[in-house]
Amino acid sequence: MELDAIDQLAAQAFDGFIVRKDLVRRFKTQYPVPTYVVEFLLGRYCASVDEEEIQEGLQIVQRQLSDRAVRAGTEELFKSRAREQGSVKIIDLITARLDAKSDSYLAELPSLRLRDVRINPQLVQEHDRILTGGFYAEVDLLYDAIIAQENSGRPFGIETLRAIQLSKRDVLASLARGRALFTTEDWKKFLIRSIGLEPETLSQRAQDVVLLRMVPFVERNYNATELGPRGTGKSHLFQQVSPYAHLVSGGKTTVARMFVNMASGQRGLVCQYDVICFDEVSGVSFDQKDGVNIMKGYMESGEFSRGKESIRADGGIIM
Known part of the structure; x- marks a missing residue:
């Protein structure tokens, strides 16, 4: 893939943070996970402009998504692996709720159609978003055969998970240093390209609309209404x-x-x-x-x- 001026500047400014969108598209349609999940894995293993390193990273990403993303019809296979091996790693949207009857938290993994999964309460305290809509995470799903024998036992449990989001705390300082290398016009094009759109194909007004959609991510309590036909990518x-x-x-x-x-x-x-x-x-x-x-x-x-x-x-x- 030929890198243009914006790509080369981005690779220089944000070494180790950049992923190629053509690689994202390669996996996006193959596995039932959002785009940012694929980008998270590509950012971990393919954040380079060296083709050999990228190819090695792609093999790892392919293997992880193949082994951990639950496709329709494979739910029982993953449950069986958890039983036979004692645990299995999956990538899924995880939510949790408080079960007042047992005074414990129970997690839900929709890809496996599991609603009553035991979860370490410490994980709920560390990731309280799990109680309000949940988030995608790499989950280590355990199976306890002894608990399975109990009356109304819940054999599946979660002791560890890794939220799929950027974990480095100094990212704003890194962004500020990288931003200094861009002109304002190049920075706008880079932001638009970073969400998977090609700025050169958009009119100036369309570019401004796309940038306006990003404002709530950096401005507190920013509210907006966007009206338009269905299926035009607003959400x-x-x-x-x-x-x-x-x-x-x-x-x-x-x-x-x-x-x-x-x-x-x-x-x-x-x-x-x-x-x-x-x-x-x-x-x-x-x-x-x-x-x-x-x-x-x-x-x-x-x-x-x-x-x-x-x-x-x-x-x-x-x-």
């Missing part, structure tokens, strides 16, 4: 590109999930994510009558009141 950025955005499909949610659960005190989506996107603005609805009013007040002030407490959050709302 792509919020669904596929970043683990810090959450897409509410169909526009239906609950006050407890969106803001705060009064029973447990667990903070909702607006406290857990940078952006919450409703992909059907005409269908936005809540389980309680005051849900829309709470959301309107939050969009205006950046805070909401439930019970005696006034809670401030940073998440922007996009419709």
Whole structure:
């Protein structure tokens, strides 16, 4: 693949952080995971411009996705591996809930159709987003044959997981150093290309619209409404590109999930994510009558009141 001026500048400015989008497309349609999951693995093993290193990394990524991404119809195969080997590593969207009857947390792995998976409570405390929509992670799924023999036993368990997101804390300093090498125009093109679009094929207005969609990721409590025909990619950025955005499909949610659960005190989506996107603005609805009013007040002030407490959050709302 021939690198143009923007690619070469990016490789120089962000050595070790760059992945080629043509490699992303190679895996994206093969495995049932979002784009950012593929990019996470490519960034770990293929963040280079050396072709030999890239080819070696591609083999590792191919092997990991083949071994850990659960395709439709292979659920029982992965469960069997967990039983026979004692554990199996998978890549899946993991969520959890508090089971009051057993006073324990239970995880859900939708790819395996498992709803009652034991999970270490320490993991829930470290990753509280697991309680509000969840996130993609590399999960070490265990199987305990002794527990399986118990009445209503839950043999599957999770002791370790690795969230699929950037873990380096000094990334902003690295971005600032790299940004200094770009002109403003080149930086805009680089940002657009980084989400999988080619800036040269877009008009200036279209480029500005794409950049405007990125604002909620860096600006607190930034709200916006974008209207247009279905199937034109309006929600792509919020669904596929970043683990810090959450897409509410169909526009239906609950006050407890969106803001705060009064029973447990667990903070909702607006406290857990940078952006919450409703992909059907005409269908936005809540389980309680005051849900829309709470959301309107939050969009205006950046805070909401439930019970005696006034809670401030940073998440922007996009419709």
